[in-house]
Amino acid sequence: MTRNQDPRSAAAPDSTLGTAIRARVPNAVLMLYILFLLLPLYWLLKMSLQPNSEIVGAFTLYPATVTFDNYIKIFTDSSWYTGYLNSIYYVGLNTIISLLVALPAAYAFSRYRFMGDKHLFFWLLTNRMAPPAVFLLPFFQLYQSVGLFDTHLAVALAHTLFNVPLAVWILEGFMSGVPKEMDETAYLDGYSWPRFFVKIFLPLISAGVGVTAFFCFMFSWVELLLARTLTSTDAKPIAATMTRTVSASGMDWGLLAAAGVLTLIPGALVIWFVRNHIAKGFALGRV
Amino acid sequence: MAKIELRNLAHSYGGNPSGPQDYALRRMDHVWEDGGAYALLGPSGCGKTTLLNIISGLVQPSEGEVVFDGQQVNTLPTERRNVAQVFQFPVLYDTMSVYDNLAFPLRNRGVSEDRIRERVEEIAAMLDLGDVLKRRAVNLGADAKQKISVGRGLVRSDVAAVLFDEPLTVIDPHLKWRLRRKLKEIHERLQLTLVYVTHDQTEALTFADRIVVMSEGEVVQLGTPQELFERPAHTFVGYFIGSPGMNFLDCGLDGDAAVVDGHRIPLSEEVLEAARQAEGRLEIGIRPEFLELTEDSGGVPAEVEFVEDRGTHRLIKTRVGDNELFVKLRDDQPLPAERARLRFPPEWTLLYANSRLVR
Amino acid sequence: MEKTYYPKAWLMVLPVVAIVSFSAIVPLMTVINYSVQDIFGPENRYFVGMEWFREILGDPEIRGAFQRQFLFSFAVLAIEIPLGIAIALCMPRKGPWVSVVLILLALPLLVPWNVVGTIWQMFARPDIGLLGIGINGLGIDYNFTGNSIDAWVTVLAMDVWHWTSLAVLLCYAGLQAIPDAYYQAARIDGASRWAVFRYIELPKMRGVLMIAILLRFMDSFKIFAEPFVLTGGGPGDSTTFLSQYLTTMAVGQFDLGPAAAFSIIYFLVILLVSYVFYQVINNLGKGVS
Numbered sequence: 001m002t003r004n005q006d007p008r009s010a011a012a013p014d015s016t017l018g019t020a021i022r023a024r025v026p027n028a029v030l031m032l033y034i035l036f037l038l039l040p041l042y043w044l045l046k047m048s049l050q051p052n053s054e055i056v057g058a059f060t061l062y063p064a065t066v067t068f069d070n071y072i073k074i075f076t077d078s079s080w081y082t083g084y085l086n087s088i089y090y091v092g093l094n095t096i097i098s099l100l101v102a103l104p105a106a107y108a109f110s111r112y113r114f115m116g117d118k119h120l121f122f123w124l125l126t127n128r129m130a131p132p133a134v135f136l137l138p139f140f141q142l143y144q145s146v147g148l149f150d151t152h153l154a155v156a157l158a159h160t161l162f163n164v165p166l167a168v169w170i171l172e173g174f175m176s177g178v179p180k181e182m183d184e185t186a187y188l189d190g191y192s193w194p195r196f197f198v199k200i201f202l203p204l205i206s207a208g209v210g211v212t213a214f215f216c217f218m219f220s221w222v223e224l225l226l227a228r229t230l231t232s233t234d235a236k237p238i239a240a241t242m243t244r245t246v247s248a249s250g251m252d253w254g255l256l257a258a259a260g261v262l263t264l265i266p267g268a269l270v271i272w273f274v275r276n277h278i279a280k281g282f283a284l285g286r287v
Numbered sequence: 288m289a290k291i292e293l294r295n296l297a298h299s300y301g302g303n304p305s306g307p308q309d310y311a312l313r314r315m316d317h318v319w320e321d322g323g324a325y326a327l328l329g330p331s332g333c334g335k336t337t338l339l340n341i342i343s344g345l346v347q348p349s350e351g352e353v354v355f356d357g358q359q360v361n362t363l364p365t366e367r368r369n370v371a372q373v374f375q376f377p378v379l380y381d382t383m384s385v386y387d388n389l390a391f392p393l394r395n396r397g398v399s400e401d402r403i404r405e406r407v408e409e410i411a412a413m414l415d416l417g418d419v420l421k422r423r424a425v426n427l428g429a430d431a432k433q434k435i436s437v438g439r440g441l442v443r444s445d446v447a448a449v450l451f452d453e454p455l456t457v458i459d460p461h462l463k464w465r466l467r468r469k470l471k472e473i474h475e476r477l478q479l480t481l482v483y484v485t486h487d488q489t490e491a492l493t494f495a496d497r498i499v500v501m502s503e504g505e506v507v508q509l510g511t512p513q514e515l516f517e518r519p520a521h522t523f524v525g526y527f528i529g530s531p532g533m534n535f536l537d538c539g540l541d542g543d544a545a546v547v548d549g550h551r552i553p554l555s556e557e558v559l560e561a562a563r564q565a566e567g568r569l570e571i572g573i574r575p576e577f578l579e580l581t582e583d584s585g586g587v588p589a590e591v592e593f594v595e596d597r598g599t600h601r602l603i604k605t606r607v608g609d610n611e612l613f614v615k616l617r618d619d620q621p622l623p624a625e626r627a628r629l630r631f632p633p634e635w636t637l638l639y640a641n642s643r644l645v646r
Numbered sequence: 647m648e649k650t651y652y653p654k655a656w657l658m659v660l661p662v663v664a665i666v667s668f669s670a671i672v673p674l675m676t677v678i679n680y681s682v683q684d685i686f687g688p689e690n691r692y693f694v695g696m697e698w699f700r701e702i703l704g705d706p707e708i709r710g711a712f713q714r715q716f717l718f719s720f721a722v723l724a725i726e727i728p729l730g731i732a733i734a735l736c737m738p739r740k741g742p743w744v745s746v747v748l749i750l751l752a753l754p755l756l757v758p759w760n761v762v763g764t765i766w767q768m769f770a771r772p773d774i775g776l777l778g779i780g781i782n783g784l785g786i787d788y789n790f791t792g793n794s795i796d797a798w799v800t801v802l803a804m805d806v807w808h809w810t811s812l813a814v815l816l817c818y819a820g821l822q823a824i825p826d827a828y829y830q831a832a833r834i835d836g837a838s839r840w841a842v843f844r845y846i847e848l849p850k851m852r853g854v855l856m857i858a859i860l861l862r863f864m865d866s867f868k869i870f871a872e873p874f875v876l877t878g879g880g881p882g883d884s885t886t887f888l889s890q891y892l893t894t895m896a897v898g899q900f901d902l903g904p905a906a907a908f909s910i911i912y913f914l915v916i917l918l919v920s921y922v923f924y925q926v927i928n929n930l931g932k933g934v935s
Contacts, residue, residue, distance in 0.1 A: 026736035027736070030747070033736075034747070037751070037753065037754055038750070040766060040768075040776075041753065043768060043776045047774075097665070100661075102662060105658055105659045108659050111649060111655075113652070114653050114656055117655075120663070124662070126917060127669075129917060129920055130670070131892070131916070134909035134913055135677075136893065137896050137897065137905070138676035142672055157668065158669055160666065161669040164665060221756065222756065224758055225871060239759075239761060256768075260757075263758050263761050264757060267755075267756025267757070268749070271749055271756065272749065275745045275749055276745070278815065345833065365830075366833055366836035372831070374830065376825065378831035383845065395835055395838065440834070
């Protein structure tokens with residue numbers, strides 16, 4: 001019932017000046033920090049709307065002439081836009097694979113004890129710690145030898161190395177929050193395990209599934225080293241396209257900035273969908 | 288010691304309340320006498336916790352005054368009011384020992400360590416926490432944790448009132464009565480004003496001298512357990528207290544009797560006297576404990592729907608017209624057949640107009 | 647929650663084990679295999695035992711890289727964790743602004759890591775960047791491509807920009823989970839703002855702080871793409887961190903044996919330090935009896 005009032009801000013009214021200051025300081029700190037976050041992004045956006053001549057010419061805080069040429073180039077040149085499609089394709093694939101294998105495993109970890117369960121869990125998490133650089137060469141050879149090199153599946157599979165452990169970890173937290181009596185009741189009502197899992201259990205942890213998907217998407221989307229190593233042309237990610245274009249044709253700042261802006265959009269869209277669960281998601285379901 | 292008065296008090300969480308439905312607490316005047324043990328009883332969401340938080344100062348009332356011993360304290364912050372509050376779930380400072388937990392409110396108020404030691408040991412002894420003082424609070428059981436929460440309230444020597452917000456929710460049933468007795472004992476010893484919020488009528492009836500029943504942001508009755516049982520001031524109190532609650536039947540009035548479904552039910556002089564001013568929807572109310580079965584042809588005919596054996600008594604569900612009525616019979620009384628006649632003893636048959644007791 | 651013993655639960659875990667093994671075990675075996683051999687070609691390899699490990703551990707350049715890496719990771723933790731806690735404490739607990747603030751905070755986390763480097767390059771360059779021009783405009787000589795200290799500070803600032811939000815969001819989630827009753831009890835007990843932080847908020851955040859510290863340590867210790875794009879590791883080797891060193895060794899120079907031995911040491915160091923952090927933080931809160 002007291003939920004509607006912030007217990008931290010509902011302070012004593014007898015020291016009005018003190019509370020007014022105390023209430024303002026956090027806001028000011030937060031705004032300054034967000035300003036610090038947004039300034040580089042603003043600069044990126046500003047450059048993306050400028051012709052190169054203006055970028056390297058006179059210093060201005062905002063574009064004097066706004067041009068969409070950089071964006072038009074990306075959307076019309078297939079070597080650019082296929083990069084985006086490739087990235088979205090393997091990121092999506094990775095998210096689906098990670099969720100599909102992690103869901104039953106997380107259920108097992110949250111509900112049962114079995115031989116080696118603790119060690120297994122720890123082993124999974126250690127894979128989150130492995131520096132991708134360690135695996136670059138073996139990955140390259142492995143995927144080459146099984147004929148997956150330069151496919152979307154290769155990148156999607158490689159990214160499961162860090163996304164599956166994370167997905168199991170987050171989902172296990174959410175699942176442990178669902179009382180076990182729920183399962184037992186469903187079995188008594190004659191549900192089979194798969195039907196119970198899909199019809200009853202999944203809807204209960206839908207927020208957790210959304211948050212996990214978000215994390216898988218995010219970590220797959222931002223990774224470059226493995227994605228670049230395992231692809232050459234057919235599945236080349238946008239991030240790699242960006243680095244290669246830089247070295248080939250010198251510094252085309254405007255184009256690079258526009259490509260950078262476009263890499264922000266999928267992530268921003270995804271976070272919009274999970275915005276209401278994100279605080280809980282960042283506690284990995286253990287709140 | 289404190290007498291707590293609420294004058295013209297009302298509260299709404301949203302900004303501008305446009306009607307009574309926007310109020311978590313509707314306008315009320317109420318007095319908590321010094322040294323009384325009160326239970327604040329009502330279903331979830333009726334405004335009990337809001338009322339408690341207004342008294343302790345955690346919530347500022349949007350209208351009206353809170354007065355401690357004749358002094359208005361609306362603007363006095365929580366920490367400067369001499370009240371303590373115990374919450375539904377034990378609140379502990381996890382990293383501290385039991386001793387430090389109990390000492391915390393005193394340390395915050397700059398009390399000397401010698402004095403703190405004296406107080407903490409005294410309170411710990413009272414709550415049987417003496418042997419766990421050095422342990423870390425986080426490792427104790429729920430009942431010990433809740434005792435620590437109570438102790439943090441009592442340790443301040445200036446505390447005049449302790450407010451409990453459903454403090455036994457997380458306590459195992461077999462420990463509940465012990466903790467409740469402990470609270471009762473402390474009340475007798477320290478003569479503090481205690482307000483005890485609960486939605487459990489047994490808890491309220493056993494703990495308190497006086498019970499305040501709330502419903503939808505209003506205080507509907509203040510009385511002793513006996514008054515609430517025998518003369519509920521509001522149909523809600525009738526329903527809420529007792530198991531099963533009071534029977535209510537829509538009725539009309541005709542001369543010296545109420546008329547239900549064509550049957551005359553005689554009323555007492557006292558009720559009839561008051562009934563002259565009664566307006567609106569009329570109901571008669573009677574407790575299942577007071578209904579009697581009779582062979583007399585003057586009784587109201589009823590169909591018996593089922594009989595449930597509850598050990599010390601039997602509960603009979605009957606039907607009169609469209610109304611359901613519960614009757615409680617002692618074990619030694621004969622069971623009725625499919626049809627029975629009910630007698631409404633006039634001294635226990637009450638009349639309600641628009642849900643309020645006619646008196 | 648009481649868990650039941652159920653050996654068949656292995657069947658549910660099997661897909662995870664299979665898929666992670668494919669990506670982890672086979673490459674790891676390969677790495678171990680390389681680390682004990684001298685390789686000149688597919689048919690031309692010799693077993694050298696622990697030779698490469700000795701060489702790597704004795705190499706002063708690699709030791710230097712490890713030192714830089716530790717210095718960087720601890721600087722990252724020392725700045726991002728306290729800053730993350732502070733910002734989380736400043737966040738609104740409810741209301742329409744919460745979603746907006748959360749989305750803004752999460753933005754840097756969603757930028758591909760090399761694009762982070764690109765963004766900061768554009769932002770910090772002394773000729774076209776707002777930051778670079780701004781700092782030089784204040785009369786401070788700043789050029790991250792020419793000056794080692796400037797480069798190091800810029801990489802650190804970039805990491806703070808990129809990752810502090812993770813600590814903020816974790817701490818915020820931890821703070822949100824504290825029931826109102828704790829704050830109310832603290833007010834009744836007359837606790838100061840500092841006491842509320844010290845005795846309620848900080849202990850309740852222990853779990854999320856552990857996650858934040860572990861993730862930030864692991865990821866900062868693995869950092870590659872951002873400084874690679876921003877500074878290319880320079881000037882000199884001032885911002886050459888372990889991953890970049892390793893990548894150059896393995897892919898650039900094709901020194902497979904030493905690179906593999908390096909990889910294993912690298913991995914073990916992360917494991918060991920993470921484990922130490924885990925134990926220390928876990929026991930910190932428990933303390934006496």
